[in-house]
Amino acid sequence: MNRRANLIAIGVFIAALIGVFVLSPHNRQRLQSAFLGIVSPFLKKGSEVDSRWKSYRAGLKKLDELEAENQRLKVDNDQLRATNQALRGVEAENIRIKSALGYQGGSPFTLVPAHVIGRSPSNWWSTIVIDKGSVDLVQEEMAVVTPDGLVGKVVNLSEHSSSVLLLSDENCKVAGTVEGTKEQGIVRVEVRGQRTSNSIQPTMTLNFLTRFAPLRAGQKVFTSGAGTIYPPGILIGQIVEFKSRELDGQAIIEPSVDIAALSDVFVITGMKGATKSL
């Protein structure tokens, strides 16, 4: 009886598995979108709790520092310092928001600001979840940036959230060009035998350059605009080293964005003044 029940269970499992394998891309996308929609409210709440926990811990650090100062300074002096410290925190937040708003206003692109609500727990894939989706006019394959530069592109979408494939994922390849030159190539994460993950700030490479290209450390690399996803002129990073190889040249690039510490990003939904989104 038990054996028979097991065989039936295995049969049902195999049938269900085949059902998943033969899903059409459209149905698979709908399933992914629906599940992302279920998960995103929890991720948003979790992200809020996580932020509060981090600021609480940061607050504890400040208290420690203040305690150390208490041993050296008078009590009223300490109170003034604490007030000053709190105001500095507000000021820093103010500067950050102003800078983000300034970037949004000054950018030639139409930008949708988004908050990072989750980072993929995978060891081998590098994605984040943001709190903007199709109702915010976000679409798949749209470029995602910060004021510092390129972050990646939207790969999965639900109504109120999206997954973003980060520049640090090996599958994310971008056509890049070096400032002040005609050198163009493909930027991708440097693998060195290991797969990347969210926890690592990657090193990138710009490949297929001219073998003896006159490139030097410090030169900036921007998106070239080849292809339909990334508009031209978005900063990717700066050259750290140039290597002349057997057939071509390769530049090692330090990304301009701190991939491991992303909190606020912008999705490029179109060009300002353009009637059609990118």
Place this chain on the structure above:
Amino acid sequence: MVTLSFIIAMFAGLLLQYFTGAVPGFGSQILLLPVIFLCGAAALPVWSMLSLAFVAGLMWDCLNYTPVEGRADFPFGGTILLYAGIGALMNGLRPLYLRGLWYIHAVVAGMLTSVLVLVEFIIITFRREPFALIWPREIWQRVGGSGLVAAVIAVPLFLILNWVGRRAGLFNPRHAAI
């Protein structure tokens, strides 16, 4: 009922993983979903294990399947098969669990989590750069780190599972009455 509780726990574990980050010094992610699944695979009968494998794999693929230019590292649903594989191995050791030897399963849960991460790595590598399979220290750290943390997490999970099972009268591992 027990299977449903595990499905809810796996969903909670999947969400929690998004905030646990990496193991300091190892660079490996803390994986809660496979550990909870493996606890279920050790304690529950075959049909429940297969249900859990299906749900766990499908949830993972829904969030992590990212085709680029129409091509993905893994087929959609492939993770279900991986979970069923490691679940079958764990379920094979169920008689030992029913005799109360849960600590063996805690160690095995760690090992199988490492196997899961390793198989993912091998498949991805063959998909992305065929015949370029090399093993720098970072890979072993990530594979081993995830397994090590999984084994540590599995200990309290098995203790809670046994305690809840006995209190709720659902099962008693020592009497093989699931």
